Amino acid sequence: MTSDSNRSPVADLVRLGKQLSSSDLDSATYRVHGVTTRVSTNSTDVTRAIARLLKPFPGEEVAQPDIEVHLFVIDKLTDEMAPVPGPAELMYDWGMVRIFHDGDDRYLKVDSRARVRADVKTRTAVGFAESGLLTTDWLISNVFFYPLWGQLLKEAGLFPLHAAGVARNGRGYLFLGKSGSGKSTLTLNLVRAGYGLLSDDTVFLRMAGDHVEAMCFPEEINVSEQTLELIPELARVKNFTVNELRQKSSFPIEELYPGCVIESTVPAVMVFPQIADSDATAVEPMSRTEALALSLRYGFLFLDGSTTGRHFEILSQLARQAVCFRLLAGRNQEELSEALENLLNSALDQDGEME
Amino acid sequence: MINRDDYLIKDNEVLFTSMGEDAVLLHVQRGDYYSLNRVGARLWLLTDGSKKICDLATEITHEFDITQEEAEKDIIELAEQLAKEGLVKVGETPQDDQASPGSA
Numbered sequence: 001m002t003s004d005s006n007r008s009p010v011a012d013l014v015r016l017g018k019q020l021s022s023s024d025l026d027s028a029t030y031r032v033h034g035v036t037t038r039v040s041t042n043s044t045d046v047t048r049a050i051a052r053l054l055k056p057f058p059g060e061e062v063a064q065p066d067i068e069v070h071l072f073v074i075d076k077l078t079d080e081m082a083p084v085p086g087p088a089e090l091m092y093d094w095g096m097v098r099i100f101h102d103g104d105d106r107y108l109k110v111d112s113r114a115r116v117r118a119d120v121k122t123r124t125a126v127g128f129a130e131s132g133l134l135t136t137d138w139l140i141s142n143v144f145f146y147p148l149w150g151q152l153l154k155e156a157g158l159f160p161l162h163a164a165g166v167a168r169n170g171r172g173y174l175f176l177g178k179s180g181s182g183k184s185t186l187t188l189n190l191v192r193a194g195y196g197l198l199s200d201d202t203v204f205l206r207m208a209g210d211h212v213e214a215m216c217f218p219e220e221i222n223v224s225e226q227t228l229e230l231i232p233e234l235a236r237v238k239n240f241t242v243n244e245l246r247q248k249s250s251f252p253i254e255e256l257y258p259g260c261v262i263e264s265t266v267p268a269v270m271v272f273p274q275i276a277d278s279d280a281t282a283v284e285p286m287s288r289t290e291a292l293a294l295s296l297r298y299g300f301l302f303l304d305g306s307t308t309g310r311h312f313e314i315l316s317q318l319a320r321q322a323v324c325f326r327l328l329a330g331r332n333q334e335e336l337s338e339a340l341e342n343l344l345n346s347a348l349d350q351d352g353e354m355e
Numbered sequence: 356m357i358n359r360d361d362y363l364i365k366d367n368e369v370l371f372t373s374m375g376e377d378a379v380l381l382h383v384q385r386g387d388y389y390s391l392n393r394v395g396a397r398l399w400l401l402t403d404g405s406k407k408i409c410d411l412a413t414e415i416t417h418e419f420d421i422t423q424e425e426a427e428k429d430i431i432e433l434a435e436q437l438a439k440e441g442l443v444k445v446g447e448t449p450q451d452d453q454a455s456p457g458s459a
Contacts, residue, residue, distance in 0.1 A: 292379050309383075
């Protein structure tokens with residue numbers, strides 16, 4: 001860091017956090033698709049939760065990581081801890097979780113119990129959260145850590161997309177949809193059928209020459225009670241974590257399907273799944289324009305003026321290079337994987353003939 | 356009221372991307388997006404702030420099977436919609452060297 005950044009408001013917040021910490025900070029470095037992140041914290045809970053989230057991405061200590069994140073767990077959040085300034089504009093609103101931007105600064109606010117401030121220029125974030133808020137690893141990793149870390153990853157050229165991703169025979173498939181649209185169930189069915197896995201929830205996109213590459217982010221797979229009933233071998237999973245907040249259970253996918261995770265793929269197909277009110281599964285072609293419009297919703301395209309243009313270009317290229325479909329997933333899960341593969345291959349062949 | 360001697364000036368906050376023959380516009384400040392058909396997409400690319408609507412119409416007639424009168428009418432209709440959405444401004448004087456932000 002430069003001497004200027006040492007005097008920055010973010011550096012002042014790091015000093016404040018260290019003063020409030022009774023012990024030395026734990027520090028761990030991760031390397032996510034070439035981007036190094038060092039996470040420092042005064043909490044063993046935070047260390048454990050981030051290590052669990054980023055387990056597939058171990059890294060070696062480096063003098064200057066690409067991204068630096070400092071997370072402090074404190075008793076009571078005070079006004080001096082990364083307050084959101086008045087002029088800051090709301091970028092994203094998940095209800096209890098909000099993200100703001102103000103020039104080069106990004107702010108995360110979780111009710112009145114946690115705040116994080118990130119400087120996109122120095123790619124440094126510092127956060128404070130009340131211990132009573134962080135009751136699960138998921139809250140620590142996905143609410144306290146991930147949102148602004150994802151913003152800093154964009155600055156480093158990795159763009160998160162809310163999508164499941166699988167691949168087979170060199171062809172990548174992305175499933176884009178909101179929570180509950182069937183992404184995880186589809187993913188599980190395709191992994192069972194021998195597909196490689198990128199993620200059941202989030203992949204990272206980056207430009208590779210003239211095309212877009214999708215990179216893995218294999219978090220633990222989230223499954224609903226209904227999915228647990230539909231896929232019999234899930235009964236063999238020993239390490240389920242129940243997330244009452246999301247009413248889902250999660251488990252490490254490689255426990256059930258060792259070696260299924262792949263590093264990256266070039267997406268050739270984009271699928272927008274919906275749960276159908278029927279037994280049968282159907283696939284309908286979708287125009288690239290509609291696919292782009294929908295992917296803007298799932299691409300966390302924050303309007304921050306810093307990365308919006310590059311992000312729009314990546315999502316545009318993705319829609320240009322992929323064949324796009326709407327999938328109406330039927331209730332008959334036993335046949336879903338086979339039906340999906342047959343329909344997608346058939347549709348791809350038709351698209352090739354048309355071209 | 357827009358007329359054939361007016362100039363179209365694109366808003367600098369609008370990103371354009373081509374989707375085959377069609378195109379998508381994204382207003383960066385608002386997050387709203389719009390699709391353009393192939394004539395609209397071509398018009399957007401031709402619009403640089405220096406051409407009157409009637410001149411744009413002439414260029415469109417060279418590329419599409421449409422008369423000058425029809426092209427001017429269609430462009431004025433589209434310009435009214437784009438102006439209503441804040442994607443273009445309409446002026447009586449040219450604006451040269453308009454940047455074309457974020458053409459994807």
